[in-house]
Amino acid sequence: MSAGNSPQREAEIRQPQLGPLGWARWAWRNLTSMRTALFLLLLLSVAAVPGSIFPQRSIDAGRVADYLAANPTIGPWLNRFGFFEVYQSPWFSAVYLLLVISLIGCIIPRTKLHWHALRSRPPRAPRHLERLGTSATARYAGPPDAALAAAREALRRKRFRVFSHDDSSVSGEAGFLRETGNLLFHVAMCVVIVGVAVGHLFGWRGDVIVTEGETFASVFSQYDTFNTGVMVDPNALPPFTIRLDKLDVRFEREAGGAQFGAPRGFTAYTTTVERPGQSAQQHTISVNEPLTLGGADVYLLGNGYSPVVTVRDAAGKVIYQQATPFLAQDNLYKSVGAIKVPSAGPKQLGFSGFFLPTAEPTYVNGPESVFPDLDSPELALSVWEGNLFPGGRPQSVYTLNTAELTPVPRADGKPLAIRLKPGQSYELPGGRGSISFDSVARFAGFSVRTDPGKGLTLAAALATIAGLVASLLVRRRRVFVRVEPDPQAGSGATSTTLVTIGALAKSADPGLSAFVSDLAAQLATSPTPVASATRTERT
Amino acid sequence: MPLLVTASATPELANWSNLALYSAMAVYTIAMLLFASHLAALGPDTSADASADASAAGAGADRADSADRDGELVGAVAGSVAGSVAGRSVLDGSSPTSSVTATPTGSSSGFGDDGTGGSLRARKLGATGMSMTWLASILLLASVVLRGLSVARAPWGNMFEFATAGATVAAFAYLLLARRHRWEWLGIFVVGPILLTLGTALLAFYTEAAELMPALKSVWLVIHVTVAILAVGLFIVAFGLGVAYLLKVRRDAAEVGTRSRRLAFLDSLPSATRLERSAYGLNMVGFILWTFTLVAGAIWAQKAWGSYWTWDPKEVWTFVVWVVYAAYMHARATAGWEPRKAMWIAIAAFATVIVNFAVVNVFFVGQHSYSGL
Numbered sequence: 001m002s003a004g005n006s007p008q009r010e011a012e013i014r015q016p017q018l019g020p021l022g023w024a025r026w027a028w029r030n031l032t033s034m035r036t037a038l039f040l041l042l043l044l045s046v047a048a049v050p051g052s053i054f055p056q057r058s059i060d061a062g063r064v065a066d067y068l069a070a071n072p073t074i075g076p077w078l079n080r081f082g083f084f085e086v087y088q089s090p091w092f093s094a095v096y097l098l099l100v101i102s103l104i105g106c107i108i109p110r111t112k113l114h115w116h117a118l119r120s121r122p123p124r125a126p127r128h129l130e131r132l133g134t135s136a137t138a139r140y141a142g143p144p145d146a147a148l149a150a151a152r153e154a155l156r157r158k159r160f161r162v163f164s165h166d167d168s169s170v171s172g173e174a175g176f177l178r179e180t181g182n183l184l185f186h187v188a189m190c191v192v193i194v195g196v197a198v199g200h201l202f203g204w205r206g207d208v209i210v211t212e213g214e215t216f217a218s219v220f221s222q223y224d225t226f227n228t229g230v231m232v233d234p235n236a237l238p239p240f241t242i243r244l245d246k247l248d249v250r251f252e253r254e255a256g257g258a259q260f261g262a263p264r265g266f267t268a269y270t271t272t273v274e275r276p277g278q279s280a281q282q283h284t285i286s287v288n289e290p291l292t293l294g295g296a297d298v299y300l301l302g303n304g305y306s307p308v309v310t311v312r313d314a315a316g317k318v319i320y321q322q323a324t325p326f327l328a329q330d331n332l333y334k335s336v337g338a339i340k341v342p343s344a345g346p347k348q349l350g351f352s353g354f355f356l357p358t359a360e361p362t363y364v365n366g367p368e369s370v371f372p373d374l375d376s377p378e379l380a381l382s383v384w385e386g387n388l389f390p391g392g393r394p395q396s397v398y399t400l401n402t403a404e405l406t407p408v409p410r411a412d413g414k415p416l417a418i419r420l421k422p423g424q425s426y427e428l429p430g431g432r433g434s435i436s437f438d439s440v441a442r443f444a445g446f447s448v449r450t451d452p453g454k455g456l457t458l459a460a461a462l463a464t465i466a467g468l469v470a471s472l473l474v475r476r477r478r479v480f481v482r483v484e485p486d487p488q489a490g491s492g493a494t495s496t497t498l499v500t501i502g503a504l505a506k507s508a509d510p511g512l513s514a515f516v517s518d519l520a521a522q523l524a525t526s527p528t529p530v531a532s533a534t535r536t537e538r539t
Numbered sequence: 540m541p542l543l544v545t546a547s548a549t550p551e552l553a554n555w556s557n558l559a560l561y562s563a564m565a566v567y568t569i570a571m572l573l574f575a576s577h578l579a580a581l582g583p584d585t586s587a588d589a590s591a592d593a594s595a596a597g598a599g600a601d602r603a604d605s606a607d608r609d610g611e612l613v614g615a616v617a618g619s620v621a622g623s624v625a626g627r628s629v630l631d632g633s634s635p636t637s638s639v640t641a642t643p644t645g646s647s648s649g650f651g652d653d654g655t656g657g658s659l660r661a662r663k664l665g666a667t668g669m670s671m672t673w674l675a676s677i678l679l680l681a682s683v684v685l686r687g688l689s690v691a692r693a694p695w696g697n698m699f700e701f702a703t704a705g706a707t708v709a710a711f712a713y714l715l716l717a718r719r720h721r722w723e724w725l726g727i728f729v730v731g732p733i734l735l736t737l738g739t740a741l742l743a744f745y746t747e748a749a750e751l752m753p754a755l756k757s758v759w760l761v762i763h764v765t766v767a768i769l770a771v772g773l774f775i776v777a778f779g780l781g782v783a784y785l786l787k788v789r790r791d792a793a794e795v796g797t798r799s800r801r802l803a804f805l806d807s808l809p810s811a812t813r814l815e816r817s818a819y820g821l822n823m824v825g826f827i828l829w830t831f832t833l834v835a836g837a838i839w840a841q842k843a844w845g846s847y848w849t850w851d852p853k854e855v856w857t858f859v860v861w862v863v864y865a866a867y868m869h870a871r872a873t874a875g876w877e878p879r880k881a882m883w884i885a886i887a888a889f890a891t892v893i894v895n896f897a898v899v900n901v902f903f904v905g906q907h908s909y910s911g912l
Contacts, residue, residue, distance in 0.1 A: 034873045038866055042884075045862040045891070052852035052903055059849060087850050196848070205845070255749035263752050287753035288843045299845040449845045457847065461834045468830055472823050472868075508816055 031098065032105030040099045047095050051086035054078060058085060100193060107186050114179045121163040122171035125480035129502030132480070134513045138524035140497040144168065144483040147497040147523065151481040154522055158515075160479060169482045174475075175506075181470025188463035195457030203451040204228035204237075211306040211323040211443040215243040218294070218448060238294025243271040245282075247303060247442040251372045261332055261372050268300050268444045285446070295450060302445025304328045304335055307355050307379055311341050313433040319343045323441045326355040327398050333357045333372040338400045339381070340388050344433065348388045351418075351435065352400045353381035379420045379437050383408040383428065408432065476506040479519070499523050552689030553748035559682035560703065560737065566675035567734050573668035574726035578804040580661035581724065665723030669714075672730060676710040679737075683707050689748045695764045696751045698900050702740035706733045708772025712821075716776065720817070724808055728779030736775075739897070759839035763832060770828035771892060777821035778889040781882050784814035788879050815878045819871060822885055826864045833861055852903035856895035863888035 018026060030036055055063035064084045068075040082089030129135050140147035145167070152170050155162050160172035206223035210216045218241065220226060220234040228234055250265040267286040273279070274294055285291045291298045306323035313319050319341055326337030339351040358371035359378035367380040387404035395401050410416045411429045418426045418435065425436035479501065486496040501523075503516045683704055687694035695704045713729040716722060751760070783805075790798055790805045808814065836857065841847040848854060867888055870881035 034869065035875065038869050038873065038876075041862055041866040041869065045859045045866070048855050048859050048862070051850050052855040052899065056850060059851070252749060255747045257747050259747055259749040262749070264750050265756075266753050288757045288759075290842065290845065297845065301845065447845050451846070454841060454847060458838065461837065465827070465830055465834060468827055472827060508819075510816075 028105065032102050034106075037099065037102045037106065040095060040102060044095050044099060047092050048086070050083050051092075054083045054086070056084060056086065058087070096193075100190060103186055103190060107183060107190075110179070111183055114176075114183060117179070118176055121165075122161060122173040122478065124165040125169035125171050125482055126502065129480055129482055129500045132502035132504055134504075134516050135500065135502040136516045136520035137501070138499045138520040139486060140483070140499050140523050142497060143495050144485055144497045147483045147499050148481070150523055151483070151499065151501075151519075154519060155479060155481070158519075160477075168484060169480060172479045172481075174477050174479075176476070177470050178474040178476045178506075179471070181467040181472075181474060183467070185464050185467030185471055188460045188467055191460035192457055192464065195453040195455075195460055198453030198456060199229075199451040200453075201229045201231045203449070203453065204232045204234070205447060205449040206237075207301075207445065207447045209302070209304075209325050209443050209445050210242065210244045211325060212244050212247055212441040214323075215241055216446070217241045218296070223448075238296055239275055240293040240296075241273045242293070242298065242446065244444050245269045245271055247444050249303060249373065249442060263372070266300060266303055266444075268446075285444075293448075296448050297450070299447045299449065300444055301447045304333065304443050304445070305355055305357060305374075305377075306441045306443045307337075307377075308438040308441060309339055309351075309379075310436045310438055311339070311344070311349065311433060312436075313344065314431045316434075319433070321438075323443075325398075325443045328372075330369075331372065332369040334367065334369040337398050338396075339435075340397075340400070342388055344385075347385040349428075349432065350384040350386075350388050350400045350405060351381040352384065353379065353418075355379055355440075357440075374440060377422060377440050379418070381418045381420070381435075383416050383418065383432075385432070475509045475511070477509065477512065477515070478504045479516070481519075481523075549689045549691075550748065552685050556682045556685035556689060556748075559678050559685060560741070563675045563678035563682060564734060564737050564741075566671055566678060567730055567737070570668050570671035570675055571727060571730045571734060573664050573671060574723070574730060577661055577664040577668055577723055578727060580658060580664055581804040581807045662723075665726070668726050669717065669723055672710065672726060673714060675730075676707065676714060679703070679707050679710060686748060690750065692751060693761045693765070695768060696755050696760065697746045698744040698896070699740050699746045701764065701768065701896070702736050702744060705768045705771045705775070706736045706740075708768050709733055709736075709775040710772075712772050712776050713779075720809075724804065725776075725779055725783065728783055729776055732775055732779065754843050757839060757843065759835060759842065763835040763839050766828050766835060767832040770825045770832055771896070773821050773825035773828065774889055774892055777818045777825060778886065780814055780818035780821065781885050781889075783808060784811055784818055785879065785882055785886075787811045787814060815882065818882065818885065822864065822867065822888075826861075826868060829857075829861055829864060833857055852899050853895070856891065856899045860888060860891045860895050863891050 016022075055067050057064050067084075068079065071078075078084065082091065086092050126132065130137070140150065142150075148164070148168070148170055152162050152164070152172075155170065155172040158174065160174040162170055162172040164170045204227065206218075206220075206226040208216055208223050216222060218237050218239060220237060226234065246269040248265065248267040248269070249263075252259050252262045252264050255262075265286075267284055270283050270285060270291070271280050272283055272291070272293060273281075283291050285298060285300045287300055290300075304325060304327060306325045308323045309320070310318055311320035320339065320343070324337055324339055326335035328335045333356075335355040335357075336353070337355060341349040341351075354367045356367055356369040356378045357373055358369055358375040359380075360368040360370045361376075363380075367378075384400055384402060384405040385408055386406050388400070389395065390401060390404040408416050408429065416429070420426060420435070420437035422437055422439055425434050427434045480503070482500045482502075483497050484500075486498045499520070501516050501520055503512055505512045683694055683700075686700060686703070690696070694700045709729060710733055713722070713725065717725065786802060787805050787808055788811050790802060791811055809817075836854070837847040840849070840851075840854070863884065867881055867884040870876045870884050871878065873881075
């Protein structure tokens with residue numbers, strides 16, 4: 001990002017009139033300045049925070065609805081300003097888009113400069129090397145041209161690019177990787193954003209609940225929820241099927257406190273068919289171990305209980321019999337669900353209530369579960385009759401829409417509440433038939449996802465790390481060596497050369513003086529090495 | 540990963556681990572008192588005032604000198620200096636008083652080598668503080684190891700474990716750096732936060748030793764969280780240096796007569812430039828590690844939750860931490876920004892680290908619900 005700020009002009013000076021092009025240039029220059037980038041970075045960090053404070057629709061739409069219900073005054077305003085979908089909101093997008101533009105505006109000119117720097121020669125050595133920040137002298141046992149050649153070789157070996165502008169000096173430059181890394185980091189940041197965008201456009205995800213013994217076919221209409229990018233054809237999903245043979249679940253029983261009842265292991269045993277006609281295969285899916293099927297990844301993200309319930313009419317004919325998933329509400333798997341029996345007569349019947357894997361027997365605080373595993377399962381239901389589907393509108397399968405339903409009372413007129421343990425039945429009052437709780441099966445919540453951008457995003461993310469390490473740890477250095485015949489040496493047979501080394505670093509470089517004194521020591525290789533004097537850079 | 544999946548907790552080892560932790564805290568408390576006395580002993584010494592003047596003069600000379608160097612460099616580097624790094628940090632010129640001879644490593648200690656290491660008493664107090672810190676840190680390490688043995692996994696599966704492991708890293712990072720730089724004076728700035736962290740971990744975050752929840756059973760726990768712990772450890776030490784730097788700058792700017800005697804120890808510290816540079820170096824390495832944490836976390840999230848980024852509150856705050864440290868790195872590389880202002884951004888960044896740990900895990904609802912509370 002281009003640094004520096006133009007010196008402030010005096011107020012008396014008449015500013016030149018700016019045309020549209022001038023203004024555009026002014027805006028561009030300001031937007032791409034480091035100051036703006038810094039401001040945008042800080043703004044981005046502040047703008048991201050509300051998304052962690054307020055519930056987000058993309059994560060949990062239910063909590064957003066709860067929040068809106070609990071805060072009727074401020075809720076709608078927050079909603080209007082996008083606080084429940086911060087990361088899709090115009091203001092958050094504005095900040096990061098400006099940042100990306102600023103980033104590109106810094107990458108392009110810097111790439112150009114770096115390209116030129118890479119191809120240009122190291123500059124001519126200054127006359128007085130000892131005035132540079134770090135310098136040293138050494139005596140080389142040999143003539144000046146040999147000393148120069150030795151210096152050139154030593155620098156080359158340390159991966160310097162060297163060039164001699166004249167016969168008595170050599171200039172070396174190293175550490176271009178620093179700027180290369182810097183540019184790589186910033187370009188890779190842009191690619192990360194591209195990768196995320198690809199995922200949003202071409203990716204899809206579908207969630208489905210599958211009870212033990214059931215088979216799920218990956219067809220759009222079979223998913224409970226389905227989200228797709230705009231470029232995805234939902235009718236062209238990979239046509240695999242998954243049968244959930246068994247779901248193994250384990251909960252903490254030993255540790256006390258909040259750890260008691262915490263989940264310890266989930267494993268789904270499945271039989272899958274990748275595409276119709278292929279042979280069935282056995283696979284396990286567990287948390288952290290997704291299964292890849294037909295290009296999509298299948299994750300085990302949820303679990304719960306599906307009580308198997310049978311409803312009979314007054315004549316004893318089965319009018320409803322299936323495993324009905326109940327959704328867990330807390331860590332102890334107190335679960336809510338509904339049983340809808342539209343074929344009941346004369347009125348449609350609905351049951352709604354709780355499934356408790358380990359029921360607290362007294363119901364002092366209402367129906368509660370005390371452990372998430374099936375130690376003492378129980379159903380607690382209320383009974384309704386009337387029209388289950390008012391207006392024929394779509395509705396949740398886990399709750400009853402009671403708009404056109406009335407509760408079924410007990411014979412004594414009090415509200416009816418049924419408690420059933422597995423194997424028990426209950427005769428409904430008034431010849432409405434009976435309900436029995438046969439057994440409990442587990443269900444697995446599978447999430448099927450594809451993200452064609454994730455490979456690109458990952459590669460770019462790794463590139464940012466590589467770039468960052470190079471840009472922060474590599475030192476850009478210039479080293480100059482000047483040689484002259486040793487003035488102190490007599491006109492003896494052995495000629496010695498006075499070598500002066502000067503070095504510059506582009507940023508703070510604590511290792512530079514060590515580097516220079518090493519180089520000096522290396523060049524001072526004579527039968528009787530002459531001590532090299534180093535002037536260290538210290539602050 | 541049989542190591543991660545098997546076995547439930549062994550409570551005896553966990554008890555020993557807690558005992559080691561209590562002992563470590565007791566010894567840290569002693570170390571902190573010693574470090575405090577060390578600073579006090581450094582302070583009102585008469586030689587300190589003289590050195591203050593010297594260092595102030597040195598700083599002034601530094602500034603003039605570096606301005607001079609900038610000019611020279613512009614000539615030498617002839618236009619090819621692109622972008623941000625030009626200007627201030629090009630060359631912090633060598634101060635004329637220090638133009639003496641070969642230190643082959645170039646990493647001479649900032650204080651002590653010029654004979655202003657404080658009185659004998661101060662030095663003794665500092666050295667004893669260091670020994671106590673070593674002892675306490677070894678006890679702390681033992682506590683972490685015992686905890687790991689008791690649960691048969693990497694002992695950073697919940698907030699309590701993360702906090703103790705992070706404190707251990709900070710302690711050893713400090714001890715190793717202090718060996719190289721003679722940073723006894725920094726002790727109180729590091730041991731203080733460590734004690735606070737351990738106290739909070741015990742009182743507010745304590746979690747019984749137990750097996751992990753399924754989402755945490757992954758090699759990525761070791762990779763992602765270990766690097767996060769390392770990063771936080773470095774951020775803590777860098778924060779201590781940053782605070783010392785800001786205090787020092789303020790003191791250097793004040794008139795000699797108006798300076799508080801209580802903070803007189805600051806005069807014996809290394810120069811503000813050195814403090815700033817050390818803090819920057821630690822923050823820089825921390826930032827690289829944090830970037831790695833972020834990427835490794837995303838890879839793990841893809842495996843465990845099916846999506847590498849969902850703006851879960853923990854992800855949001857990890858991102859916020861990253862962005863604020865990135866802002867600090869940029870601010871420091873910008874010519875127009877004083878290092879003092881940049882350091883304030885680093886302090887703010889450290890505050891977001893604290894929020895990310897202490898607030899997000901406990902109060903925000905998200906998928907990173909591993910606090911164990």
